[in-house]
Amino acid sequence: MSKPLDRLTLLESFVRISDRGSISAAARDLGLSQASASRQLKELETRLGTQLIRRTTHSLALTQSGQALLRDARELLAGWENLQERHSEGDQAVRGPLKVVAPVALGQLQLADIALDFQLRYPQISLTWELEDQPIRFAEVGCDCWIKVGPVPDDTLIVRELGRVERMLVASPGLVGARSFAKPDEVAGLPFAALTAFEGARIPLTSSRGRRHELKPRVAIATNNIFALQRAALKGVGVAVLPRWFVQKDLDEGRLLDLLPKWRAARLTINAAFLPARRQPQRLSLFLAALARGVESIPGIE
CATH class of the missing domain: 3.40.190.290 (D-Maltodextrin-Binding Protein; domain 2)
Structure with missing residues (x-):
């Protein structure tokens, strides 16, 4: 079973790809190769059993499932950040x-x-x-x-x-x-x-x-x-x-x-x-x- 941090990492990659509208741009932000960022997106889609992003030659677009997940992903990541803040000095x-x-x-x-x-x-x-x-x-x-x-x-x-x-x-x-x-x-x-x-x-x-x-x-x-x-x-x-x-x-x-x-x-x-x-x-x-x-x-x- 994957560790919770792995799941958060996948969600973070998905949110960054959604915000940037580009896997390559998100990969640069995250310090990953484009191939790694693509694999993380694919793994998240596989785990959830749904397509999150439609890829065309020139752009990316969130599916309906992707739009719903984006809101939930932001809340989960914000919750993790709040947890870090409460236990830092x-x-x-x-x-x-x-x-x-x-x-x-x-x-x-x-x-x-x-x-x-x-x-x-x-x-x-x-x-x-x-x-x-x-x-x-x-x-x-x-x-x-x-x-x-x-x-x-x-x-x-x-x-x-x-x-x-x-x-x-x-x-x-x-x-x-x-x-x-x-x-x-x-x-x-x-x-x-x-x-x-x-x-x-x-x-x-x-x-x-x-x-x-x-x-x-x-x-x-x-x-x-x-x-x-x-x-x-x-x-x-x-x-x-x-x-x-x-x-x-x-x-x-x-x-x-x-x-x-x-x-x-x-x-x-x-x-x-x-x-x-x-x-x-x-x-x-x-x-x-x-x-x-x-x-x-x-x-x-x-």
Whole structure:
């Protein structure tokens, strides 16, 4: 009879092949030859009496049985890691893989340093830091934590709010000249650049006194990328709704203007989502705590 560790090894290989979508890539990660990784997959399929992965010339795809096993395999491996943590001492207990998916701009410009400092603090952690603005399928991606700006469209996950993003109407001096604006109606005739993930041709605003107004501007350009939106605002293509943390330097140096200082666009929530579990792996709990502390220090995020 095979030892339990052998079974865990087979499951670990299967999960890595599923995550990487390639036997050769998984083999490199695991320090195996491609032939060894293939044999482990075949042995697991033989033991379970079912095909887990369909192989084609150019790709791999999980069968229905493979998709079901992937969820169970992750839980079993997480349980083994929790057991190791409970019976280890000090920082040596904080080890293993940690995969985080974060939004592109926030993850690149603000959150990356939090993640890197965390990895330096716990060098036994193998960190994967992926940037993605589009919704993900959590189980298929195989991540431990999904940082999402806006609502998390997956009610199977635990969602923890990290902060709320202050957003404002900004424009270049070249677009508005020496004009100043006090009311939303006064900017309605200007061209706008819209971030399609959050605003289109309707922009709800709230004043510092709690009054509400909905702008319906002419959209000169729409994009799903915040860097392109910033460029459009800087070049004077249109007014844009952008988060303070992203444009604070442009505001300080006069490249962009806070068009309506007493009005703000709807705040967006920054959320951290993760799978429910009887006991979270220590590395995930520690990362979530470090993330919460780091977000607190970002200007323009409450």
